[in-house]
Amino acid sequence: MEALTDKVSLVLDGELVEASTGARFDTVNPATGAVLASVAEASADDVDRAVRSGHAAARKWQRMRPSQRARLMVRYAALVEQHGDELALLQTRDMGKPIRESQGIDVPVMVETLEYFAGLITKIEGRTTPAPGRFLNYTVREPIGVIGAITPWNFPAVQAIWKIAPSLAMGNAVVLKPAQLAPLVPAALGELALEAGLPAGLVNVLPGRGSVAGNALVEHPGVGKISFTGSTDVGRQIGRSASDRLITASLELGGKSALVAFGDSSPAVVASVVFQAMYSNQGETCTAPSRLLVERPIYDEVIALVVEKVEAARVGNPEDRETEIGPLVDAAARTSVHSYVTAGVAEGATLAAGSAADPSSAAPGFFYQPAVFTDVTAGMRIAQEEIFGPVLSVLPFEGEDAAIALANDTIYGLGAGVFTRDVGRALRFAQTLDAGNIWVNSWGVLNPASPYSGFRFSGHGSDLGQATIDAFTKEKSVWVRLD
Structure with a gap:
């Protein structure tokens, strides 16, 4: 994985590429203060390209049989488990979490989450409702399209998977903007998605500044939903932007438990x-x-x-x-x-x-x-x-x-x-x-399998559990005249 080296690229449309501007930033090992790696810094143009590639990939993904998609996600989970020690060490060096937590908690949670959502792919169902007169009425759950995901630095591995897994399970593509302070594991997870055989552009990972790449993702007209984990102040801004565009936003924010x-x-x-x-x-x-x-x-x-x-x-x-x-x-x-x-x-x-x-x-x-x-x-x-x-x-x-x-x-x-x-x-x-x-x-x-949600200034929505079927899809009602 390139993310294990000292120079990291964007994962964009199935390739490892430089940012369109050529800009880079350094990520630092907090245990030593030394530079750990140079990381490509995504621009608004990179976000636009990722969203467009995401729509093309989502169409290809949706044409696959649910069982085929499930097998690819299981393969993705197996690769995450296979590279677990590398991912754990990468996270520990990038943001300071003790290695025994990275290995013993975060890696198993990532694998279990991918496996759970792989199984959920074949469980997405609509419903038939009582209809008046000579009509049949039923509903179907359809993918949103492209999910814009923004993750924090404190759980860079787990939070990336908590957004990637439900997005893919519901038939969507995802453009992930990881925190600038801890971008290495999300970049590695983007690489592993390609290795697993997921369609090019289905998982795009764009490290960069929140004020540039993050804002471009939130405001892009091709993004149908924002899934954000981070501070309450930033979450409120994202919620307002999503509301202005009449799209949904899942917001997991701060706490004082x-x-x-x-x-x-x-x-x-x-x-x-x-x-x-x-x-x-x-x-x-x-x-x-x-x-x-x-x-x-x-x-x-x-x-x-x-x-x-x-x-x-x-x-x-x-x-x-x-x-x-x-x-x-x-x-x-x-x-x-x-x-x-x-x-x-x-x-x-x-x-x-x-x-x-x-x-x-x-x-x-x-x-x-x-x-x-x-x-x-x-x-x-x-x-x-x-x-x-x-x-x-x-x-x-x-x-x-x-x-x-x-x-x-x-x-x-x-x-x-x-x-x-x-x-x-x-x-x-x-x-x-x-x-x-x-x-x-x-x-x-x-x-x-259980929702993880917040109330009040801790946000709303869930990245886990069957609640994600509603949160990461849209419901369509179909009426059929019977005579």
Whole structure:
């Protein structure tokens, strides 16, 4: 794969090509700060060519038998699995995720997702409706055409497949614009799509600037749907643009998730789950349980156990299998995270783990010591704003009503969870927590057959589950006169 080299091209209309302008940008290894590769930078003209090639490829794709398309997607999944170690290492070097997460989580999720959607291809059905008089009325689901997909840097491998797989399964082509900070795995996945035998132009991968390639994709008249994962601010802009063009947009945006731990929970289990869920991927996770709400009887014990785990965490080279926390994606991310730590201290929260010292002099790489804040109140910035880094805020509560009020006291609604041995309480909270993904006595469990969606400022729509049949197709109603 070319993406494994130090010079990476666009994947466009079945070829590896230079950008039309000849422009390139560097992607940097966040563990060292050194340049990792030079990447072709797509222009608006490249986006136009990709969309046009996508329409031609989609027509060819749609003429194939569903079973034939399914076999090609299974072959694609097999190639991703075959190259899993290479893809994992590429991701780790490009954005800093520890290798054991890239290998043990992200690669299996990609393979499972492709296999699930390969199976869904032969399950897309219409319906027959009761019709008045001498008529037959039935519906069919048809492909949209070309899907414009824009993915983030924090899960570059998984998010690319979460958009490619449903797009292809529903008969569409996809033009993927990966994040500029982590373009290498998406480019490799574009190459593997060609190797799998998918029609040229069915999967186009165009690294580049959001303000150029991203905007051109969102505004292109040949794009029938936008599937975006990223920040809430950018998602709102994309939603407005899509609305102006009267096309649909699936938007998976930010989060400030709450994990509620009641006094009947095991403090050791809560601390273990919180540590894994909060600090995996350096806290650069939309569903990270960055607000830990703990009932007073176990508050001190949970804090002590979490702090113990955080202080013992292995921070370092993400290519080392013993590393638990790698570097943040770049210097700007580290500066942003540190600004929240200093804000938390200024607002009166207690920094129970971590450091308020300026990390900018640390070299090499963009590492940041994981932090835990206690004595946090609901109105503090660290309790309201998405930090997107390894910073946990712990808030005490007394009683169910207070817990629900605290958990739902956010503009976001991506994830939430509750730990309790009381089944009735668990079900009450599952009903009243205002988020698209709810976990009970667990966190972060996913399955490609289950929708992954957000509420409120966390967006809307889904990249997973059977909901994608509606989201990535259009419904046509057919009326037949019978006399």
